[in-house]
Amino acid sequence: MKEKLSAMRQAAFERIEQAKSLEALNDIKVSLLGKKGELTSVLKGMKDVAPEERPAVGQMVNETRAAIEELLEKERKVIARRIREEKMKNEVIDVTLPGKKKMTGHRHPNQIALDDLERVFIGMGYEVVEGPEVEYDKYNFELLNIPENHPAKDEQDTFYITKDILLRTQTSPVQARIMETGRMPIRILSPGRVFRSDEVDATHSPSFHQVEGLVVDKGITLADLKGTIDQWAKEFFGPDTKTKFRPHHFPFTEPSAEVDVTCFKCGGKGCRMCKGSGWIEILGCGMVHPKVLKDCGIDPEVYSGFAFGIGLERITLLKYEIDDMRLLYENDKRFLDQF
Ligand code: DAH
DSSP states (O other), rough: HHHHHHHHHHHHHHHHHHOOOOHHHHHHHHHSTTTTTTHHHHHGGGGGGGGGGHHEEEEEEEHHHHHHHHHHHHHHHHHHHHHHHHHHHHHHOTTTTTOOOOOOOOOOOOHHHHHHHHHHHHHTTOOOOOOOSEEEEHHHHHGTOOOOOOOGGGGOOBBBSSSSEEEOOTTTTHHHHHHHHTTTEEEEEEEEEEEEEOOOOSHHHSSSEEOOOOOOOOOOOHHHHHHHHHHHHHHHHHHOOOEEEHHHHHHHTEEEEEEEEEEEETTTSOOOTTTSEEEEEEEEEEOOOOOHHHHTTTOOOOEOOOOOOOEEHHHHHHHHTTOGGGGTTTOOHHHHHOO
8 A cells, every 4th residue: 555655656746747738737636636536546445454554544645645736736836937937928018119009980071061061050940851862753853843854854964763763863852852741831951962974073973962951931031041041151161251142043943043152261352262253152042933832732822932952062172172072082091081
């Protein structure tokens, strides 16, 4: 028994000293001291030892266990330290390396301009609504008093899906959709994407954005339209901005006008931005045509209204003095990062 114990102890010490990892060490521990381990089975053999020898053998077993445990712990510390040192060596921090910047995205310049614009109109009590980009001819043209043979309906201007369904060429169809619901009064703003069969250049794109406005109520006059546009222009382009209404033609408004604002770059003196005129054109507008009201189910004898359409890219380019619309769509980070 004694010889067996000391041989076991010798073998155990050799195995422990050769262990290379904490896992290997743990396996050794289990195989020696575990429930089915070598030392445990020695203990089970105690019943065969003569009674008078049992205390001495028992003590030897305990000593062996204590010695093995002590060596296991010593070896565990050695391995743990070695692992830590290796880790430290591999994880050297080079304090001279440049830091990693967290990149946060931000709104597209078009979106910034739209948010600014919406804020002003929401402040005046407007509701922002959206309409479909794939639209019926009926809303895009017919209900807006754009007849069958109107040049805007030419296939060169419009992307047709079927004879009656197309990609909307303007946000104005939202006017007809809202009026048709019959809910009064109307005070809406409708931004969105529009499509025209245009070649890409510095001021054209087959897909761009407009913001439509519509107000219908009892007693709405041209003075309301002028006051509203003037107020928005002052808040959007600056308090010194003046507006000028130039007579124009749109099929769905009568009278119609185009609006110019005093150049916010030169204040109206004339510069490169306004091509020397001191004025910059920003939108189309007018009083809703009685025929349009009637076709959309509203009695023009009782109600009147005004509408306007703003080209979003146009005011974005103006506001940020960008001279090429393509920059807004190319997604070049060097450009977008400037906003
Ligand atoms: N829809 C017009 C266009 O695309 C813009 C426009 C002009 C909208 C006058 C209006 C308006 O609501 O009253 O050219």
